[in-house]
Amino acid sequence: MSDKILIVGAGAIGGFYGGLLAKAGAEVSVVCRSDYDIVKQQGYRIDSCDLGQWRFMPAQVLQHAGDYREDADYLILCTKVTADMDRVGLIRDAVRPDTAIVFIQNGVEIEAELQQAFPDNQLVSGLAFEPSNSASSVND
DSSP states (O other), rough: OOOOEEEEEEEEHHHHHHHHHHHHTTTTEOOOOTTHHHHHOOOOEEEETTEEEEOOSSSSSSSSSOOOOOOEEEEEEEEOOOTOOOOHHHHGGGGOOEEEEEEEOOOOSOHHHHHHTTTTTTTEEEEOOOOOOOOOOOTO
């Protein structure tokens, strides 16, 4: 796999799936806001009962999707669905004509606004049923 993937919302779920995709050979970059400094310095440590332990260092760690200067084959949106979130605004600057947009979010019937904003892009919607959490630490 040599796909370029941008994950927007790279917390516990985004970091986990980003790590899996990187292990499979994809070039994975992440947009994270709250843990930006730690992820930039240390990447992610994945501890999985079923899949083992490994460290995932993203190709790029960004604070905004618009900072991504590549052409993503896939943009994976892993943010929480809240009433006040502008999901289109979060990703608009990183979506190219050939970018497939993938949702891994906690909502139903959430596709309409992104279908309207990006009518020519392929959209894939799914849910993650992964028990996960994010623990920030500078001593890992």
